[in-house]
Amino acid sequence: MTAVTQAFDARAQASAGPLPPGFLPRDCTFDPTDWAILARQWFPVARLADLADKPQAVTLLDLPLVVYRAGDTVRVARDLCPHRGLPLSMGWVEGEEIVCAYHGLRYGPDGQCRKIPAHPDLEPSRRLKVGMFPAVERYGLVWTCLDPSDETAAIPSFPLWDADGFQQIVTPFVDIAGSAARQMEGFVDVAHFAWVHHEAFADREDPVVPIYDTKVTDTGLRTDYWSSVSNYPRHLRHLAPPDFRWLRRFEIQPPFAAHLTIFFPGEQRLSILNLPSPVSARKTRLFVPLVRNFDTTGDVEDVYAFNAQIFAEDAAVVERQTPEELPLEPSEEAHFPADKTSLGYRRLLRGMGLTFRYVT
Ligand code: FES
Ligand SMILES: [Fe+2]
Known part of the structure; x- marks a missing residue:
């Protein structure tokens, strides 16, 4: 897969919009207009060589993110479990799912909760969904974009x-x-x-x-x-x-x-x-x-x-x-x-x- 296709697929994956319109991180240190402009850009958030089994907590533009490997794929998500707000980086990865350390909820590649261990027969609500961001591997780094709506925004060339x-x-x-x-x-x-x-x-x-x-x-x-x-x-x-x-x-x-x-x-x-x-x-x-x-x-x-x-x-x-x-x-x-x-x-x-x- 070419890097460009990879970026496009990653963008499509996150097309639902990982953040609500007008979103600003808590305690944002940027002017709100600046934040919105920068959120449309691609930035590196981790070095591939530093990614181990454990999910890694990082911060981009004041927003806590979790970067993790799920099988052959690297994923970037909000570091926030929608159930009771625990950082997902405190959890772990099993197969292609990230597991929250508080009540064991499991989230799939699209961020949707697939299982609530306390109620194994209950279909998880659509509200139990983690914001997923595009993740592209380039130059030995993991790149993401918080607002992938601008198709002209690109990873810098090298x-x-x-x-x-x-x-x-x-x-x-x-x-x-x-x-x-x-x-x-x-x-x-x-x-x-x-x-x-x-x-x-x-x-x-x-x-x-x-x-x-x-x-x-x-x-x-x-x-x-x-x-x-x-x-x-x-x-x-x-x-x-x-x-x-x-x-x-x-x-x-x-x-x-x-x-x-x-x-x-x-x-x-x-x-x-x-x-x-x-x-x-x-x-x-x-x-x-x-x-x-x-x-x-x-x-x-x-x-x-x-x-x-x-x-x-x-x-x-x-x-x-x-x-x-x-x-x-x-x-x-x-x-x-x-x-x-x-x-x-x-x-x-x-x-x-x-x-x-x-x-x-
Ligand atoms: S806080 Fe994550 S499962 Fe409850
Ligand atoms: Fe210098």
Whole structure:
């Protein structure tokens, strides 16, 4: 089955509408209009490698969800038993059914209760139905969408993911006490390398950002950034040929996907998909699938460690920015030429109708 068909089938599966019209999660930290816009987008909620026998509790856009494997299929449901409100993630899976830990009610793939153990002969009411969301496996992650009504909404593209000669790596997720948009902007910010990543790969003696161009594309925004900043970890920096100019190609797919391809010497490429999944307006779970066509038999633990270092350096900044949400009006913060990509990103978000108004 192609990924597109899979997404379509998953959408059809949830066509009954997993949430009632006008729904907002309890204690929603988003502006209601922003929430409705973001609910129509696809986000990753779990790494496939982390899914075990036990249902996993996750949160997306302030809504508690449960992700579980039922046979060969991954499912995403509201983490709420409609009987007495226990999280289904406290239960377990048997065959294709998820079982609630409180009174043993069993829910099938469409979310309908199939059995009430206290009344084995009673046909369960239609009201005993759990909201099911589409679940699509892509880039080693489980993706879902809370309001699958917009057929134009799509999972971000990652053209090199399946390319010949590339090794696929899905690094462990990182929890960040900051907003997804602030993290996104940090990922595409090129003036911070020398200051925030001077221990990982950059250099405080080389802070200059050459002027670069951005281009609006069908899917978002593209920046080709050429500089002398090596992408090798510091201890391998001698591998870069003298005077080598590094191309970093950023492709933003709003609201929260940024694709970075780094052109290493020769034909070596590293391509990273930065996916900050919005747990709430001020909390983010970052997923980072990546591919590379060099060191393909190398130790992935080294890649995990290098990424963990860089994302910890970034998180230390993103978690301290005020306001926590990204200010979308250009007049709300000051800018300089190196901020061109982030200004374009803010424009794309405004174009989607987002405001990121602060909600307490
Ligand atoms: S609360 Fe889930 S079965 Fe009663
Ligand atoms: Fe960074």
